[in-house]
Amino acid sequence: MHRESRFAAYGAVLGDPAARAFSLTGFVARLPQSMTGIGIVLLVSLTSGSFGRAGLVAAAVTVAGAVAAPLWGRVMDRAGQARVLVGTALGYAAGVAVVVVSVERRLPLGLTLAGALLAGLCFTPTGSSVRARWSHRLRDSPLLDTAFAIEAVIDELTFVVGPVLVTFLATSVEPAAGLVVCAVVGVLGSLLLAVQRGTEPPRRPRLHAADRTTRLPLRLLAMVVIASWACGGVFGSMEVVVVAFAREHGVLSSSGVLLMCWAVGSMVAGLVAGLVSWRRPPLVRYRIGAVALALTLVPMPFVGPAWLLGVLLTVSGFAIAPTLIASVSVIQTSVPPVRLTEALGWSGTGMSAGVATGAALGGMTVDGMASMGGFALVVGFGVLLVVGAALVRTPAPVAQELLDAPAR
Numbered sequence: 001m002h003r004e005s006r007f008a009a010y011g012a013v014l015g016d017p018a019a020r021a022f023s024l025t026g027f028v029a030r031l032p033q034s035m036t037g038i039g040i041v042l043l044v045s046l047t048s049g050s051f052g053r054a055g056l057v058a059a060a061v062t063v064a065g066a067v068a069a070p071l072w073g074r075v076m077d078r079a080g081q082a083r084v085l086v087g088t089a090l091g092y093a094a095g096v097a098v099v100v101v102s103v104e105r106r107l108p109l110g111l112t113l114a115g116a117l118l119a120g121l122c123f124t125p126t127g128s129s130v131r132a133r134w135s136h137r138l139r140d141s142p143l144l145d146t147a148f149a150i151e152a153v154i155d156e157l158t159f160v161v162g163p164v165l166v167t168f169l170a171t172s173v174e175p176a177a178g179l180v181v182c183a184v185v186g187v188l189g190s191l192l193l194a195v196q197r198g199t200e201p202p203r204r205p206r207l208h209a210a211d212r213t214t215r216l217p218l219r220l221l222a223m224v225v226i227a228s229w230a231c232g233g234v235f236g237s238m239e240v241v242v243v244a245f246a247r248e249h250g251v252l253s254s255s256g257v258l259l260m261c262w263a264v265g266s267m268v269a270g271l272v273a274g275l276v277s278w279r280r281p282p283l284v285r286y287r288i289g290a291v292a293l294a295l296t297l298v299p300m301p302f303v304g305p306a307w308l309l310g311v312l313l314t315v316s317g318f319a320i321a322p323t324l325i326a327s328v329s330v331i332q333t334s335v336p337p338v339r340l341t342e343a344l345g346w347s348g349t350g351m352s353a354g355v356a357t358g359a360a361l362g363g364m365t366v367d368g369m370a371s372m373g374g375f376a377l378v379v380g381f382g383v384l385l386v387v388g389a390a391l392v393r394t395p396a397p398v399a400q401e402l403l404d405a406p407a408r
Contacts, residue, residue, distance in 0.1 A: 013143050
């Protein structure tokens with residue numbers, strides 16, 4: 001496909017008013033994904049002075065989200081998205097409120113962790129919801145890859161806007177301001193997405209265990225979860241380590257800008273990926289992306305000035321979006337359409353668990369070994385990502401034929 005036709009594909013996808021509406025609303029609803037972790041790290045570290053404590057609380061949010069994501073995805077597939085989006089958004093806001101109050105009033109850590117767990121359990125699964133809507137709307141269309149590229153770009157755009165916004169609010173207004181805005185935006189975005197009932201995928205309330213066309217490829221998902229865990233470990237540890245690096249170099253207020261550099265690189269790569277007519281299958285692209293991302297992390301433990309870290313993060317970001325786009329395509333082409341939201345939820349579980357692990361280990365490593373040790377941990381997660389991607393196997397041709405059969 002020529003580049004001109006790929007640009008036309010962007011126009012065709014975004015020219016659908018209903019699809020454009022749920023995609024843009026999904027951007028607003030997803031902002032908390034990029035704001036919650038760094039918001040917690042800033043609030044707790046600025047209030048208590050401990051990055052280890054901050055990483056623990058941030059990890060609690062993401063661990064709970066990891067457990068809940070596939071369950072919410074399954075409920076969405078069966079009962080519809082609207083009810084889940086409304087309920088989880090309100091629960092998330094309540095959990096954030098508990099975290100803010102307990103930290104600011106120096107209440108016991110257990111209460112802070114309880115609020116973080118509640119927020120994580122109710123973390124609104126908007127990313128899976130939007131991708132499931134695209135898959136339903138463009139099923140069997142070559143435009144679906146373009147739609148996934150758009151969503152990858154929007155994911156990264158949230159990491160351009162979110163960290164800068166929450167850092168500005170936490171360092172210039174007050175430490176809790178970032179999380180408060182995060183909760184308000186999350187509720188508003190989820191409610192706006194929930195009212196768009198016309199683009200929801202159809203409900204599938206009954207999935208028969210004997211029906212092989214609705215079975216999930218468990219071996220594939222297990223390997224994807226492992227690889228996603230390692231990728232999440234890169235993201236979670238990087239978030240904590242960059243804040244610590246900025247603090248060590250006296251540029252704490254620029255920590256959001258540094259993370260924005262990472263997201264900008266990924267966003268640009270996502271836009272380019274949407275213009276490419278891929279000849280290699282998604283699994284091959286996923287493995288290549290994993291190797292490229294890991295290699296870009298290697299110089300970071302040895303970086304000196306903050307501006308150089310910004311350059312390295314931008315270069316590293318170029319590998320993120322294509323890797324994530326390929327991982328979504330691997331899942332989308334390997335699972336029954338009626339189980340797609342749930343399958344994406346399992347991928348999100350691995351990612352969230354990795355972010356939690358990375359945040360917790362990153363906080364402890366920074367407390368003991370400063371940011372240089374933290375960046376070494378990030379490199380370690382990159383190596384694990386390469387190993388995990390190498391272990392992923394797509395379904396055999398016979399199984400794929402069953403996936404393509406019509407659902408009963």
